[in-house]
Amino acid sequence: MSVLLEIENLNTGYNGVSVVRGLNLQVSEGEVVALLGPNGAGKTTTLLTASGLVPIISGDIKVFGKSIKGRRPHLIARDGLAHVPEGRSLFYQLTVAENLRLGAAKGSADVKKALGYFPALEPILDRRAGLLSGGEQQMLAMARALTVNPKLLMVDEMSLGLAPIIVERLLPILRQIAAETGAGVLLVEQHVHMALQVADRAYVLSHGELVLEGDAAEINKDRSLIQASYLGGAK
């Protein structure tokens, strides 16, 4: 099982001020990893840095074994890193089908495969993305990420603005994707318990530093650990 994403001693942030400090993190093939933590912990910044959208201050990130330092974000994406960012970044003016077609460089087979995971999108292929409901938009964002045949999928706060019931339905699909395509999944989530149920391992960030790391099932068992890390008690 090879390591897809390797974050080594990473310092990253904005305008020279570190938001994440000394982070070490790995995601391997076929594995679902949850990245948890309270607001402002640096989860989204970590994902943005891995995609190349935020520059590294120090440390290193290796995606598929290659350091991303100095590489342009769209080239990292072309290597097979799919990132569903916060706010989904859908193209509202384009139809669902066009949104999917943009990702699928190789043709309609990829689109079909992605639709296989989200069959609810099939009847609305001709609708503009802007007209979809929140849940449908999230499905489209994930389906679009799948059309590029990602080796590593990063999903940022997919639950934002969605009812817990929808999240409950969407999260297990990530597990399924990892199992069937062998892709690694890095998941940032505020619904801690739901996330821990689908993840293999979890990292908990607080104020930019790693405070907890381990097997998802174990962390899920001992709620006090994660509560302490969210409320600032763990050190």
Added chain:
Amino acid sequence: MNIKNWLSERLKSGRSDKPSPETVNPVPQLTRNLRAAFLIVSAAVVLWAIIDPETRTNFVSGSGIAQGALIAAIALGVVLTYRGSGIVNFANSAVAMYVAYFYAVLRRDGDLFLPPLPNPLAPIEGVLHIFQDKGAWTDLPDWPTRISLGNEVSFWPALLISLVFAMLFGLLLHLLIFQPLRHSPPLAKVVASIGLFILLPAVIIRRFTIQPFAVRSMPFYKQDAAPLKLPFGISIGADALTIAILVLVLTFALWFFFQKSRFGLSTRAASENEKGAVLLGFSPEFLGAANWVLSTLITGLLGIFAATIQRSVDPGVLPALIIPALTAALVGGFTSFGWTTFASLLLGMQFGLIKYLEINHHWFFKSGGTPLPGGERLIPLLVIVVVLYLRGKSLPVRGSLSAGRLPFSPTPSQSSRRYLAPASIFAVVILALFVLTPPFRLALSNSLVGVILCLSIVVVTGYVGQISLAQMSFAGISAFLVSKMTVEAPIRLPVFFTDYHITVIPHMPFPFPILIGGFVAMAVGMIVAIPALRVRGVNLAIVTLAFAVAVDRVLFANKSINGGFIGAKVDTPNLIVGARDVQYDFLGLTAGDGLQPNPLTAIFCLLLVVILCYMIANLRISATGRSMLATRNNERAAAAAGVNVAGVKMLAFAISAFIAGVGGALIAYRSGGVTTDKFTFLQSLTFMAFAYIGGISSVSGAVAGGMLVSGGIFFTFLTNILHVPSEFTLILGGLGLVFAAIQNPEGLSGSLRQQKLRISQILTTRKRGSDELVSPVGKEVGVDS
């Protein structure tokens, strides 16, 4: 109903990131287009049946179609660059002109002309006079002006070379200017393209002349061949038919390309959401560059053909076609190629029609017995107003990684708001008047007037963020009114259906016309502000520019207003007449050296400058000033915090137009007459340039901008002391503007302030390492960004 269904229903109705209704229209695009097309075709058929054949042939004429094709060339380029990189290129007409010149020169002389590069040796020579023995300063070694390819070049090679040049030109513009501005606020983008708009014609005029340049004909058709007879009594030249077909084919190709190809799809995607496109592996930089190249290619190609039909390119006329082109692009919503071309052709064809109506129909609007001039320039303004009114928000708002920071607007220091600064400026300038030579005294007056006009831009654009490109129109209205009030007044007009006459413009003694001019300009400014309540950013820039062109070509071109050949006179009190050799003896001191210009003119200007600057500096720190900045930053947030956004915008336009009106009145009084050339739309753009280079968001910036205006202190220094030729004024202005937009959005005064901050920081903090973490800019971010 179970809870899951209920929840999903709730989710549908109350989703968090619902796009605004304008961006998503429930009626499919094609159906809407078909419906509109049907309406237009039936309206055209009805009109066709009603109007007489002669009007018809004047409407569908070869020259009209060529004009329409030229407008389409510019408009299609504008739409392409907007879709590809989010830049509304105000300079695209200048690009068309530049490429057409390139082709024309290649055909006639076989030369590739080079832009004039400022000679770095010139200022040194100006002071040291090393080469003076050989004659004029121009004898010093200079850059080459052209690369000769030998004799004249025949059509196909010339076309090919010109198109390659057009593509390289587009790439260069993208890489050097617009790529760095991708994440800047709309103001910086508009300003950069205005810089280009000023720069390119200036380069052409410097290299050639202001006269039109003849363009050789193309090999496929004979010039002066008999026009083809088409059905319905239309006769049209083969050249016009060629270009019409070329335009239609290109439009269809663009539509097909954007609709069907992956490149088109990704351009549409990236223009809406850059982050999403990057994460899917598309490079917005590449897409932007490709669209720029495509844009200049199409603009250049059609520009060359249109120039061939018109047989010349005119550096004075062609750039103004940006207004109908922007109008057409606006009709196409800055996305639809088909609608853009359709509107372009109509807008081009109406030129001929209006001219025909002007001459041949007695009912056409008259002014002083002759037909009202410039009617064809009024049509684009009307179309813009109607389109913006119907559509509300016409430019789709682009998403990008970051919105970019607006230029910082500093709080004026305590001393400048109270008495110290005004008093010291007064003292310095009055002292200077005793020392300065006449040319510099003139420059000082020019700069002082410039300060007032820059100040008017600071209020509306710097404080409230509304881009107004019509400031000189406000100034001109006031100036011509001053002329009427002092010379022709009282002007009486008959009341309809009665024998009574009412005095429309009463005679006014100095200094009241200044105030009245200001107030009338203010009223006009408030009318222009009405669209500002609905549109913002680039759209407002387009409206105000169209207004400026209309005022320029309709109102100021009107003989009963501009006084015809002799110009409009102004009766100036003897004390401040500029052209008077005066000497005043006062308490044993002698003021003035008995040479023109009159030093009291400068003092009179200074008085107004100090009063206005003082008031605007105080406005900035008042509650009103804070609500202005809040509105500039985020209209929604400002409204939520209780700011009356509409009121603030109105107020800003009113104050700004008033100041511009005072400036216009001052110009009138100083020069003893009003000429139209001081108040053209190009002048409005130039003043925007100088205000921006000076620093658009502060009073000190306006002062710096005033020093920079043409004929002001800075350029007088360049020409009189360093002997840089005055033709470089516009070239340097344009270049400076482009540079300022990219490198230094806070202008000269901003960089001076930052230097001051840096120095005081170095003085206060002994530790050297600390200033890297806390930069002086960093401190300001929290205040206003």
